[in-house]
Amino acid sequence: MQINNCYEKVKKNCFKFIKSQETRTNKFKNKNKMLKSYLIPLCFWINKKVKKKSSLIIGLAGGQGTGKTTVTSIISIILKSYFKLNVFKISIDDFYKTRKERKKLSKSRHQLLMTRGVPGTHDYNLINDFFRKVKNKKFKPFSLPKFDKSIDDRCKRDQWYKIKSKPDVVILEGWCVGAKAQKNSELLKSINTLERHKDKIHVWRKYVNNQLKTNYKKMFKKLDEFVYLKASNFKLLQKWRIVQEKRLSLSTKNKRNLKIMNKEDIIIFMQTYQRITQNMFKQAPKYASVVMQLNNNHQIRSIKLKR
Numbered sequence: 001m002q003i004n005n006c007y008e009k010v011k012k013n014c015f016k017f018i019k020s021q022e023t024r025t026n027k028f029k030n031k032n033k034m035l036k037s038y039l040i041p042l043c044f045w046i047n048k049k050v051k052k053k054s055s056l057i058i059g060l061a062g063g064q065g066t067g068k069t070t071v072t073s074i075i076s077i078i079l080k081s082y083f084k085l086n087v088f089k090i091s092i093d094d095f096y097k098t099r100k101e102r103k104k105l106s107k108s109r110h111q112l113l114m115t116r117g118v119p120g121t122h123d124y125n126l127i128n129d130f131f132r133k134v135k136n137k138k139f140k141p142f143s144l145p146k147f148d149k150s151i152d153d154r155c156k157r158d159q160w161y162k163i164k165s166k167p168d169v170v171i172l173e174g175w176c177v178g179a180k181a182q183k184n185s186e187l188l189k190s191i192n193t194l195e196r197h198k199d200k201i202h203v204w205r206k207y208v209n210n211q212l213k214t215n216y217k218k219m220f221k222k223l224d225e226f227v228y229l230k231a232s233n234f235k236l237l238q239k240w241r242i243v244q245e246k247r248l249s250l251s252t253k254n255k256r257n258l259k260i261m262n263k264e265d266i267i268i269f270m271q272t273y274q275r276i277t278q279n280m281f282k283q284a285p286k287y288a289s290v291v292m293q294l295n296n297n298h299q300i301r302s303i304k305l306k307r
Contacts, residue, residue: 038300043078055134057170061177062229063277065240068173088167092174095122099153110204119211139166178226181212194271228288
């Protein structure tokens, strides 16, 4: 009864958002089921976790192209419109180091660290500071960076996010949110051509893994809950990511200095994500609070709320 009541109140806004994400050739299917069977029940679960005086910090992860941003946006709409909660959502991508900072890192550590994405290319101090500020009992308004992937750098400060009031719920989404380090012995065997040719003596992968073992481990410990979107395999993620890049190209107004990738670029780019993504396929369902399994048609097929 509660689910149906919520559905009737939120469907208009949810469908409006979903429509804005569709293209002529790429339509969302089974929208009703997605809301009623999966996302609305998840929102009831989240609402029970909310504490009056403290922001609930939720990490939401899934491989490239799984629909993290779409799921996060719909959850946010439901929590705001039905549960009347103050929700702030942000991607870990918005915390990427600047091009200048990554260039410096690539020269001092390894050339592959110029490519945004892996742990070590985010400003984790900024994320920790963000968590501290939203948890602070004496809340003060603050700003957070916004990253523009089409120019591969941060937006100007006047375009940054402005958090004016204490959120009830914070959702940090990203492909590596909640990821855990591998054993050092697991790093020795290359898993793709990028690792074989550009990281022959394992400097890059060891650096990234060490970031997960140290700075990112401390950061992810501050998540109150962790939601994981699980796809069946890495090739499927590549296919979805290619579609996502086409959408970015169509939606980006600033065509000047555009850094949209073609199919070949995406396959090479995603090799930097492959090791951690495949490790998360195996490990994340064991420790996630919520696991949503995706089918090959990019739809949620099951949800497991662990506690």
